[in-house]
Amino acid sequence: MIFHSLDFVVFFLLVTALYWRLPQRGQNILLLAASYFFYGYVHPWFLILIATSTVIDYCAARGMEAWPAHRMRFLLMSIVSNFGMLGFFKYFNFFAENVGQVLAAAGLAISPPLLRIVLPVGISFYTFQAMSYTIDVYRGELRARRNLVDVAVFISFFPHLVAGPIQRASYLLPQVESVRRFSPEKARTGFLLICWGFLKKLVIADNVGIIANKVFALEDPSFPLLWAGVFAFAIQIYADFSAYTDIARGTSRWLGFELTENFDHPYMARSPSDFWRRWNISLSTWFRDYVYVPLGGSRAGEAVWARNILATFLLSGLWHGASWNYVLWGLYHGLLLIATRAHAMLRPASRRPAAWLPGASYLSPLVKVLQIAGMFVLINIGWLLFRETDLHAIVRDLRLSPGAASSLDRQAAAYLFLLTFLYSVPLWAQSIWVELTGRHDRLTIGWPRVVLQGAACGLAFAAILVLRSRTSLDFIYFQF
Amino acid sequence: MPGDRGRLRPSLQLAALVVLTLLAPAGLRLAGAWRAQPADAASSYLPAVQGSRVRAPFDPTPIGDLARLNPGYVVIGDSMAGSRIDPLVLAQLTGRPIAPMMHAASGSAWWYLVLKNLVIPARIHPRAVLIFFRDTNLTNVTFRLDDGWMLDTAAAEREDELNAVILSAMEGPWYRVDRTIDAMYGADTARRWIEPALTAEVGRTIVPSRRRRGAFMTSMNARFGLDHLRAMDAADLQAAEDREADFGRFVNRSALPLMLRDARAAGLTLCFVRVQRRPVGGRPPYQSPALRRYIRDLRRYIEANGGIFRDDTGDLALTLDMYEDGDHLKGSEHRVYTEILYERLPSIFR
Numbered sequence: 001m002i003f004h005s006l007d008f009v010v011f012f013l014l015v016t017a018l019y020w021r022l023p024q025r026g027q028n029i030l031l032l033a034a035s036y037f038f039y040g041y042v043h044p045w046f047l048i049l050i051a052t053s054t055v056i057d058y059c060a061a062r063g064m065e066a067w068p069a070h071r072m073r074f075l076l077m078s079i080v081s082n083f084g085m086l087g088f089f090k091y092f093n094f095f096a097e098n099v100g101q102v103l104a105a106a107g108l109a110i111s112p113p114l115l116r117i118v119l120p121v122g123i124s125f126y127t128f129q130a131m132s133y134t135i136d137v138y139r140g141e142l143r144a145r146r147n148l149v150d151v152a153v154f155i156s157f158f159p160h161l162v163a164g165p166i167q168r169a170s171y172l173l174p175q176v177e178s179v180r181r182f183s184p185e186k187a188r189t190g191f192l193l194i195c196w197g198f199l200k201k202l203v204i205a206d207n208v209g210i211i212a213n214k215v216f217a218l219e220d221p222s223f224p225l226l227w228a229g230v231f232a233f234a235i236q237i238y239a240d241f242s243a244y245t246d247i248a249r250g251t252s253r254w255l256g257f258e259l260t261e262n263f264d265h266p267y268m269a270r271s272p273s274d275f276w277r278r279w280n281i282s283l284s285t286w287f288r289d290y291v292y293v294p295l296g297g298s299r300a301g302e303a304v305w306a307r308n309i310l311a312t313f314l315l316s317g318l319w320h321g322a323s324w325n326y327v328l329w330g331l332y333h334g335l336l337l338i339a340t341r342a343h344a345m346l347r348p349a350s351r352r353p354a355a356w357l358p359g360a361s362y363l364s365p366l367v368k369v370l371q372i373a374g375m376f377v378l379i380n381i382g383w384l385l386f387r388e389t390d391l392h393a394i395v396r397d398l399r400l401s402p403g404a405a406s407s408l409d410r411q412a413a414a415y416l417f418l419l420t421f422l423y424s425v426p427l428w429a430q431s432i433w434v435e436l437t438g439r440h441d442r443l444t445i446g447w448p449r450v451v452l453q454g455a456a457c458g459l460a461f462a463a464i465l466v467l468r469s470r471t472s473l474d475f476i477y478f479q480f
Numbered sequence: 481m482p483g484d485r486g487r488l489r490p491s492l493q494l495a496a497l498v499v500l501t502l503l504a505p506a507g508l509r510l511a512g513a514w515r516a517q518p519a520d521a522a523s524s525y526l527p528a529v530q531g532s533r534v535r536a537p538f539d540p541t542p543i544g545d546l547a548r549l550n551p552g553y554v555v556i557g558d559s560m561a562g563s564r565i566d567p568l569v570l571a572q573l574t575g576r577p578i579a580p581m582m583h584a585a586s587g588s589a590w591w592y593l594v595l596k597n598l599v600i601p602a603r604i605h606p607r608a609v610l611i612f613f614r615d616t617n618l619t620n621v622t623f624r625l626d627d628g629w630m631l632d633t634a635a636a637e638r639e640d641e642l643n644a645v646i647l648s649a650m651e652g653p654w655y656r657v658d659r660t661i662d663a664m665y666g667a668d669t670a671r672r673w674i675e676p677a678l679t680a681e682v683g684r685t686i687v688p689s690r691r692r693r694g695a696f697m698t699s700m701n702a703r704f705g706l707d708h709l710r711a712m713d714a715a716d717l718q719a720a721e722d723r724e725a726d727f728g729r730f731v732n733r734s735a736l737p738l739m740l741r742d743a744r745a746a747g748l749t750l751c752f753v754r755v756q757r758r759p760v761g762g763r764p765p766y767q768s769p770a771l772r773r774y775i776r777d778l779r780r781y782i783e784a785n786g787g788i789f790r791d792d793t794g795d796l797a798l799t800l801d802m803y804e805d806g807d808h809l810k811g812s813e814h815r816v817y818t819e820i821l822y823e824r825l826p827s828i829f830r
Binding site: 006183184185187188191192195214217218219220408409411412414415418419422447450451453454455457458459460461462465466467 | 490491493494496497498499500501502503504505507508657658661662665667670671674675678679682683685686687696699700703704708709710
């Protein structure tokens with residue numbers, strides 16, 4: 001089931017209405033049933049996977065507590081089963097195709113068999129979430145839960161099941177286990193998030209997504225057209241993914257839950273590290289805590305740090321999809337981080353103020369703007385690698401010359417760029433407002449604010465009615 | 481009681497927020513009341529999917545051309561037909577002129593309009609009108625409906641039957657709710673001018689001259705035309721999802737019954753050719769059980785309504801090496817395919 005459908009609206013209203021009439025245990029059983037209905041709505045066989053993952057992780061965690069001497073075996077059981085599922089459904093064809101190509105290059109005409117199956121949506125999200133539970137139990141940071149329903153709700157909680165944000169067991173499980181009470185204040189802020197999310201998805205992401213799709217379908221893009229398309233994709237992916245997160249967080253609040261934030265105005269980032277503190281925060285912190293830190297983090301010198309960063313980002317790239325362009329995207333971002341650090345180290349000490357760090361209060365506004373603009377350009381280069389799945393096309397795109405475009409292409413690019421910008425004005429306005437005032441966390445209660453919020457939500461609703469795209473696109477992160 | 485008031489206030493604020501959200505879009509009705517339509521915009525012939533807009537005029541030229549040519553066969557379709565049939569070879573084989581009426585990236589709505597508004601009015605009597613399609617194209621009337629400019633030149637001022645079919649095809653379980661909300665807020669009316677106004681404003685900013693702007697928009701559309709698309713995108717590998725492969729559910733929400741009815745009334749024989757998609761591993765492409773059932777039902781329906789059905793799928797003569805990209809055949813294979821089809825359909829070609 002998808003958020004931007006009337007099916008979901010009716011489903012959610014029914015579940016919420018029934019939910020608050022039940023005691024806590026009943027609420028959890030309802031949440032589990034609703035989450036499984038939500039997930040199996042189109043392909044019921046997906047439920048076999050999530051149920052299997054849940055049972056294995058539940059048993060593994062229980063086993064770790066019952067037989068501490070064999071903790072590692074149980075952890076391996078969890079990791080192998082989760083990565084096994086992920087590898088089979090998501091990476092098998094990628095692996096087989098590459099093996100086939102290697103064999104072909106060696107003169108062996110053997111074609112490994114390919115799978116003809118649909119990739120279960122959200123498998124990357126819930127397997128990672130499930131593994132966070134067993135890893136935390138293994139580390140002794142969390143006790144294994146006895147109640148299978150609670151663990152199953154934690155893994156399958158429908159608002160964030162298919163596209164995150166990935167929640168830690170230590171954060172979400174206690175909420176699943178606690179008694180929840182309906183809070184009108186939470187519901188109000190949740191409603192705001194839902195409205196904002198729908199506006200971002202239906203009006204911004206889906207409209208600019210059409211522009212990006214058109215440009216990336218071109219056989220012979222010119223420099224300006226290509227970058228107009230990349231700009232459109234940059235807006236699309238942020239609006240799309242953050243919309244999903246907002247709707248997930250908003251609906252969760254109506255059910256008495258609080259999910260972590262996943263985005264903090266990433267296009268206001270002033271450096272690569274700043275960007276990764278703002279973009280897909282839940283995934284970044286997952287990789288930080290479960291890959292980067294166990295590898296040694298930055299504790300063993302610069303060279304090891306660089307290796308760890310590259311390994312983490314390569315894996316993060318591969319997590320996004322079974323394609324070399326995602327690996328390249330991860331590598332690119334890893335190199336950006338290394339280059340930034342190397343640049344800071346190579347500067348003379350006298351010229352190495354904290355000025356290049358975000359948050360330095362004495363930076364002139366102009367420098368800040370230039371840093372944001374520069375970082376936005378770097379992010380866009382990354383999005384080109386992310387969006388373009390054909391490696392030959394990436395090479396071609398990076399070789400395009402700005403001067404070689406026809407006047408039609410220049411005009412068309414300006415048109416598409418401006419149209420994208422117009423659709424994305426609400427995004428930029430919000431980010432700039434927050435950047436200037438830092439007021440995004442203040443939830444002041446008061447009637448004037450409620451009236452303003454009502455007007456804003458009403459405007460968003462009107463915009464959705466009038467400007468929603470005629471072509472409804474799936475959430476991008478569903479494919480991961 | 482202060483305690484009760486304290487508890488009541490957040491609930492009232494939540495209710496106020498929801499009410500305001502639902503009331504604010506009523507402004508769209510007010511805005512629509514004073515906003516006149518753009519002078520050159522007209523109601524679309526497909527109001528189910530389009531608001532008022534400037535459309536390209538109907539082009540009657542092909543009617544005269546067809547009448548003059550008096551073809552033995554008319555070929556209608558998209559790039560599936562264009563990348564298979566060589567009209568000259570077919571003309572040589574059959575000894576009759578061929579009229580190709582193909583448009584890349586077209587769908588069944590365009591095929592229907594071509595048949596109804598161009599072929600039938602030409603009052604010609606070809607031995608058959610061949611319509612090429614992939615899998616479920618014939619019962620998916622909304623497939624490739626976005627490119628309104630392509631339909632324009634084949635569409636009359638009103639296309640009520642096609643519009644009704646599209647409406648019914650779009651009618652999901654919540655369709656009426658959707659329409660009611662739109663009607664309640666006057667969203668349709670507002671959409672007709674706000675959306676074009678937005679894109680027109682961008683166009684005006686980029687190309688201030690009105691005359692040059694029209695030419696610019698046409699050139700930009702052409703820039704994103706099929707000949708500039710990547711092979712795989714052009715091929716538009718449409719996954720034949722099982723949900724679409726439900727013939728009984730979709731046939732009366734498609735243009736297929738209209739095509740068969742109009743052809744029968746005009747004394748034309750329609751021959752629907754289902755092309756074989758790209759073979760995999762030296763074998764014909766996989767077909768799900770649902771798709772097999774769909775094709776069986778489609779064949780029965782077409783044959784029961786006086787049409788001819790030809791399925792290329794599984795024809796061992798159509799091998800992988802004939803394919804260029806996606807489901808398209810290589811240019812060098814057009815002759816071969818045409819000869820194969822000629823052999824396979826003796827009832828209409830000989």
